[in-house]
Amino acid sequence: MKRKVTLKQIAKELDVSISTVSRALSNSKEIGEETRQKIQAFAKFYNYKPNNIALSLKNRKTKTIGILIPEIVHHFFSTVIRGIEIIANQRGYNVIIGLSNESFSKEVINMEMLANGSIDGFILSISKETLLHQDYHHFKETISQGIPIVMFDRVVNDIDCDKVIVDDYNGSVNAVKKLISTGCKNIALITTMDYVSVGKLRTQGYLQALEESKIHPKASLILKLDDSLALEEHLDVLEKEIEQFFMNNEKIDGLFAVNELYAVTAMKVARKLNLNIPEDIQVIGFTDGVLSKHARPSLTTISQHGQKIGEQAAHLLIDRLELDDEEDDIEEVDFERDMNFKTVVIETELIERDSTK
Helix, strand or coil, X not given: CCCCCCHHHHHHHHCCCHHHHHHHHXXXXXXXXXXXXXXXXXXXXXXXXXXXXXXXXXXCCCCEEEEEECCCCCHHHHHHHHHHHHHHHHCCCEEEEEECCCCHHHHHHHHHHHHCCCCCEEEECCCHHHHHHCCCHHHHHHHHCCCCEEEECCCCCCCCCEEEEECXXXXXXXXXXXXXXXXXXXXXXXXXXXXXXXXXXXXXHHHHHHHHCCCCCCHHHEEEECHHHXXXXXXXXXXXXXXXXXXHCXXXXXXXXXXXXXXXXXXXXXXXXCCCCCCXXXXXXECCCHHHHHCCCCCEEEECCHHHHHHHHHHHHHHHHHHHHHCCCCCCCCCCCCCCCCEEXXXXXXXXXXXXX
């Protein structure tokens, strides 16, 4: 039984372009007779058939982008959406927003629903449950249908697609070095479990900054919290966990938290324990949101530049969609081809406020 071939494979075997193969198989007069006959003979020998399903998917255009995020009431994600909408509207696209609520099943359902003729491509941040299970079949299936994906913030190396990420590692290094430069000797870390990629990278940045400053990291100064404690109904439990952490480590004079909520909650607990900020303990959080600006005292943070992330993600996706449009004369869409995927890294910025000296 002869192997099944694609346009790309025919082009490679005969050392011509994919467009040349496509036009030759359509009997285009633009292709010389000898080349046309050679290509047609090769395709016939290997029983080449156009991929009509791929073609129908390829030709369907809605001028709509699907955005899939884990949380809707979150300053970072709202700023990313703002950035996406600005660029999408400028370039003639609409957006539809889906919400996973950090659930794997909801993420899958949302993608299946939106991919069924509603959108041309996705911009998404992966749910924590998906990261925990490491089940990415729905992303791979979506891409195999000819629907491009751009991932932002929470991404995985297993999926070949364009990505926009925050420089979590160096942002964390800079935050901890700020605490060290202002005299902190016992710097604590409040972080997430390691399966959340951004928490893992921020933890690595914390450890690197200590190492570079010749400060020996202590396991007792690292508090890894269950992500469910970030939910509103569990905030009292979050406070108790952090309070016990402080009571077990009375010499803490600096604290780096991998998200805004952990940092603001830690400051609340510090005040409860009669610690003055920043005189007794200095605090820095990651993500410069509404809580940071209105906390007491105002919180020094690492800004992720969410709007810029959204703008970059939208440009990447629309560029990919419009590149595909230019190739519409190709009869078969080869989704296995090397797409030269890009990863754009957004630099962070230290925003100094009253929680540090």
